[in-house]
Amino acid sequence: MDSGTQERLRRTRRVATPWHADGTRGITGIRLDELLERWANGYDWSVHERRIGEFPWETVRAGDTELRVIHQRAADPGAPVVVLLHGWPDSVLRFERVLPLLADLHVVVPALPGFPFAAPLTMPGMSVNRIAGIVADALDELGYARYTVSGGDVGGTVAELLAAEHPDRVAALHLTNVAPQHAFTADPAKLAADAKAYLDRAAQWFRTEGGYIAEQSTRPNTLAVALGDSPAGLAAWIVEKLESWSDESAFTADELLTWVTAYWVTGTIGTSFATYAEPATLPDRIDTPTVLSVFPRDIKPEPRSYAEAFLNIRAYVEHRAGGHFAAWEQPDAYASDLRHAVELGR
Numbered sequence: 001m002d003s004g005t006q007e008r009l010r011r012t013r014r015v016a017t018p019w020h021a022d023g024t025r026g027i028t029g030i031r032l033d034e035l036l037e038r039w040a041n042g043y044d045w046s047v048h049e050r051r052i053g054e055f056p057w058e059t060v061r062a063g064d065t066e067l068r069v070i071h072q073r074a075a076d077p078g079a080p081v082v083v084l085l086h087g088w089p090d091s092v093l094r095f096e097r098v099l100p101l102l103a104d105l106h107v108v109v110p111a112l113p114g115f116p117f118a119a120p121l122t123m124p125g126m127s128v129n130r131i132a133g134i135v136a137d138a139l140d141e142l143g144y145a146r147y148t149v150s151g152g153d154v155g156g157t158v159a160e161l162l163a164a165e166h167p168d169r170v171a172a173l174h175l176t177n178v179a180p181q182h183a184f185t186a187d188p189a190k191l192a193a194d195a196k197a198y199l200d201r202a203a204q205w206f207r208t209e210g211g212y213i214a215e216q217s218t219r220p221n222t223l224a225v226a227l228g229d230s231p232a233g234l235a236a237w238i239v240e241k242l243e244s245w246s247d248e249s250a251f252t253a254d255e256l257l258t259w260v261t262a263y264w265v266t267g268t269i270g271t272s273f274a275t276y277a278e279p280a281t282l283p284d285r286i287d288t289p290t291v292l293s294v295f296p297r298d299i300k301p302e303p304r305s306y307a308e309a310f311l312n313i314r315a316y317v318e319h320r321a322g323g324h325f326a327a328w329e330q331p332d333a334y335a336s337d338l339r340h341a342v343e344l345g346r
Contacts, residue, residue, distance in 0.1 A: 087153020171345025224270025
């Protein structure tokens with residue numbers, strides 16, 4: 001963190017609301033003040049920057065663009081290949097705790113276009129469909145013809161598209177949620193009773209919790225200014241999601257600040273909205289063998305019957321702890337389910 005940013009944090013203009021202490025209305029003033037104080041007067045980004053820089057990064061040509069990836073190679077050249085795809089509002093850091101557990105596999109973790117650590121995104125059109133094509137091209141360039149794809153959130157949608165568009169390459173899927181776009185095309189008359197009930201719960205979630213999606217998808221330019229020019233605003237926007245979508249104590253204060261700082265120093269909060277703002281097209285069904293990991297603190301866990309309407313679910317694994325950032329929160333459980341998918345792909 002440069003001294004200018006720290007000084008800006010110290011001069012943050014506190015904005016009062018009548019709901020200052022109500023955590024159901026967003027991050028509380030007390031919590032935000034704690035984090036901003038730490039960010040301005042004790043947090044050392046350089047330590048984390050060095051650690052992140054020590055990942056085995058590569059830049060891969062992918063069609064008409066480039067993709068930055070963490071490429072952790074196994075000692076055995078013939079080891080299975082896994083691709084880990086992050087979501088929003090995170091980055092490749094979602095998988096930091098899983099990487100040491102997968103040393104016997106070839107692991108590719110793309111920094112998805114528009115997100116922290118990726119090449120700058122300057123042109124429109126970066127939909128999840130296009131990202132899937134870029135990832136496929138990059139894996140081809142790396143020499144990987146067959147792989148298991150794992151992810152959640154935006155990364156889960158990209159994973160489904162990879163499997164749909166390249167069934168000859170994607171051996172298996174490991175997901176932590178079903179792509180939310182399916183809810184808008186699902187025919188309730190063809191769903192089981194608990195799957196139809198899930199659609200009602202999902203609709204209620206969008207009404208009460210989905211305001212950020214509406215703003216990021218319809219007015220990304222406006223929101224990008226508010227968050228990209230204010231470190232306090234950025235922290236409030238991201239930390240609210242990191243904490244409310246995960247188990248308690250999933251992140252220390254410095255871990256939260258590292259995930260936020262990744263967006264701040266790379267200036268990518270606005271470009272990370274691309275996958276919300278650009279239209280996406282998903283097939284009605286994907287037949288790739290799939291392991292679905294369900295974590296209780298995730299935002300809207302799907303019942304098996306709902307997932308089976310769109311995916312070839314071979315294993316539906318319910319966990320007792322963990323949330324939206326399961327690879328970070330429960331790395332052992334995540335790695336175990338991923339290995340199950342790898343075995344399915346064999």
